[in-house]
Amino acid sequence: MMTTIAEPHGAGEPDAPPPPDAPTAPEHGHHSDDAVAVASQWQLTWWSFRKHKLAMIGAIVTLGLYLMVIFAGFLAPYAKNFYSPEYTYAPPQQLHVLDDGRFGLYVHPQSAEQDPSTLQLTWTVDESARTDVGLFVKGDEYRMLGFLTLDRHLIGPVDPDGEPVFLLGADKNGHDILSRIIHGSVVSMTIGLVGVAISLVIAIVLGGLSGLLGGLTDTVIQRVIEFLMSLPAIPLWMALAAAVPPTWNPLERYFAIILILSLIGWTGLAREVRGKFMSVREEEYITAATVDGAGRGRLIFRHMLPQFTSHIIAGLSLSIPSMILAETSLSWLGLGLQAPVVSWGVLLQEAQNIRVITTAPWIMIPGLAVVVAVLALNFFGDGLRDAADPYKN
Known part of the structure; x- marks a missing residue:
């Protein structure tokens, strides 16, 4: 008679798999399906954004730059x-x-x-x-x-x-470059925020009307956008900036440069807004709101915009670097802000002289601040753009 010896636990055949409805622990860095199912759009965006290491670094550097603006003095x-x-x-x-x-x-x-x-x-x-x-x-x-x-x-x-x-x-006048870079961030970093805010208003109004109404309105707005996008940006900036009266005080010139950059920089964002409006205007909740008597303003700002706010924020974060570069370029060429205003572009005006760069290369350090700010904002914006649609990640 043969005797069967029981094998110890863990030897021989593997354990039976758990039943299909048994809960499983989420993997490291991931969230369970139940948590994802009840998460809000902002939670999903944040979970997705945290996976982008460069975007997190860009966000930290960007936050540091704007804290430097607040505490510049x-x-x-x-x-x-x-x-x-x-x-x-x-x-x-x-x-x-x-x-x-x-x-x-x-x-x-x-x-x-x-x-x-x-x-x-x-x-x-x-x-x-x-x-x-x-x-x-x-x-x-x-x-x-x-x-x-x-x-x-x-x-x-x-x-x-x-x-x-x-x-x-x-520099040539005995100014401390470190202090001037920190004070210059107040103008260079805020000019991007204010300029993008103005561009956002124009883009939402025109892009929203274009995507919501369609037809002749859409055709006219799109032809205007295509015309503006076909113009070379730098010569147009230079022409408009050169038209600013030289007798204007620094504050008036500051807002004039912001307005010039905003009137040219809204086209790309308007097209994104139009595309999003066209994708949601046929949804049932929009039809229900229309039947209920909601006006166009309520449709745009109450029902449609909240559905893709994260996409707009991502687009804004990618537009700020272009505003900073535009102001720096115009000021470096002498057509933007002028002394005694302190901005990174104004500080780089001395860098036009090759002899000065050879004897005092440290006057190029403000350019490093521009590079750091633009790279940080681009990494931050790229991460937000990818995280804005977390269901694809």
Whole structure:
């Protein structure tokens, strides 16, 4: 008689599979089908957006840039009008963080000697002396959020009346480039937001009417869009910017440049809005709202726009970099904003001179700020565009 010995658990044949209706634990980084089924559009978009690493990095950098706009006066070592004429084209100073093995910020002072024949400045560093640098130091007064008068700066010289500190060098007038870059972000980053906001209004009104009404209205609006898109953008920007009267004050010129960029930059977004309106105008809830007597304004803003708000936000985030580049280009050419306004494009005007770039290459650093901002916004916008339709991911 043969005796059957029971095999231990886990040996021999595999365990029977669980019944079909048994709950399963979600995989790492994923959500269960039940959670997806009841999730809102914004939750789905957020879950999808988190998968894009570059988009997350772009979002963090973009948030940091706009925080820099809000706290520009605090973050900048000096006020935007600060200058020291004896430090013309002073090179960047190395910031030392250790003093005899202990934490202590300081730089070595520098001085210039001019060649009498070539007039070229030669800068020398006095390593036997030091200029102490501190955190949360007193300095020039500034207004935060438009009404708070403060004088504390994140970093700067401990003695505000002593030797100045130029961590990223100085320009031809002795302005601190680091401070000017931070103050310039206020104009360069907000000009994109304000310009895109104006473009958004135009795009929603015209694109919405085009997609909702169709027929002759759609034909006329689309022909206008095609005409504007067929014009070369840079020459058109230059022509309109050159038409701005030179007697206008900086604020008037600022809004004139925003209006010029907005009147040209709404076409692409209007086409996206039109396409979305055409895709949802035949839905049953739109028909029901129409039969119920809803007007066109209510149809557009109450029933249709909320269905693709995420797509519009994605389109806006991709439009801001083009606005920033347009302002930078116009200001660099001398047709946009002008001094005393401080923007990244205005700061780059000196970079037109090859000789200056050769002797003081640090004046190109504001261009690095433009590159970082545009790349961050593009990564952020690409991630939002992909996440705006989470059902495809």
